[in-house]
Amino acid sequence: MKRLKVAALLLGFTIILMGCKKETVAETEKVRETEQDTKTETESETESETEIGLTMETENTEGMVRSYLTGKLIDESIARQRPIAVMLNNIVNAVPQAGIANADIVYEAPVEGSMTRLMGIFEDYQDLEKIGSVRSCRNYYVYYAREFDAIYLHYGQAVYALSLLADDEFHNLSGLDGIGPTVYYRTTDRVAPHNAYASAEGIAAGIETMGYRTDYIEDYTGHYNFADDNALVELEGEVATFVKPGYTVNRPWFEYDEETKLYFRFQYGEEQIDELTDEQLSYTNIIFQYSQWENFDQNGYLNIDTISGGSGKYITGGVAIDITWNKESEYGVTRYYNSAGEEITLNQGKTWVCIILDTNVDNIEITEK
Secondary structure, three states, X not given: OHXXXXXXXXXXXXXXXXXXXXXXXXXXXXXXXXHHHHHHHHHHHHHXXXXXXXXXHHHHHOOEEEOOOOOOEEEHHHHOEOOEEEEEOOOHHHOOEEOHHHOOEEEEEEXXXXXXXXXXXXXXXXXXXXXXXXXXXXXXXXXXXXXXXXXXXXXXXXHHXXXXXXXXXXXXXXXXXXXXXXXXXXXXXXOOOOOEEEOHHHHHHHHHHHOOOOEOOOOOOOOOEEOOOOOOOOOOOEEOOEEEOOOOOOOOEEEEEOOOOEEEEEEOOEXXXXXXXXXXXXXXXXXXXXXXXXXXXXXXXXXXXXXXXXXXXXXXXXXXXXXXXXXXXXXXXXXXXXXXXXEOEEOOOOEEEEEEEHHHHXXXXXXXX
């Protein structure tokens, strides 16, 4: 009887131990399952985040780099190809210009007779069949074009530019040289000399024939500082929603549109449009660059100082501030500084540069529209 009691006790104790062990194993397995589930979820989230990050980077930046001309992300094949700088006719009989809307930067400067001539700097022009009309070179435009490492297009030149054009370091395509018929053609809708145009196909053939390099020079780092993506340069200065540079023949002005943050261009009493798009020209940034000058001769040819520096205005977002400009070398890049001596930052987008004779600054109007 005693043995039976002992056996019963041992059996009960064994059952209890087995039950405890079973519960311990179950709990351990449950912990393992939980850890595995957590690990799987964590790994899945990490992989998902990685995939999303890679996808976003691929969508936004693959094959894209910053444009030296606008600061925007564009296709690398375009952004790193040397731009062209084209002399554009701007007399009333030659407007509207064709293809000018594709220019990322436009320089406007006076020539003889108080007229202005334009120089458009293009990086994306490969689909254009008509650019112009193209007119002749002035010496100061050579300096402006060199600041962008651009291939310079012009149909002839003033005698004072000949030595600059002859520099082996400067690449240009003149309509009066042997390469002219390759690059340029004339239309019948206007009389000469206002009917000479270039095409992308002709420009490419001219560059190849002349053996000019098609990529930026190795140490080129750009001309302007631009704001970051989704950042907006907001100036503290004078209201500038109506801007007139004071040229007396074409009498141009710009009007600021708050909704688009763009300055729309007018001249000759009406909207300035592109012949190919029939749309008004518009720009994010305007720079007034006041320059010393002298007459070359009694014929009115101007020698505008592109080197010594001076003052001016930077205009964007409906506001204008005072700036200064200077260059470190004859063919260096013009840098612009605010009143604190800091190099200015431009909003991303297109820029119009007005070269203004320092004796004509009083003709400028910067007001509220």
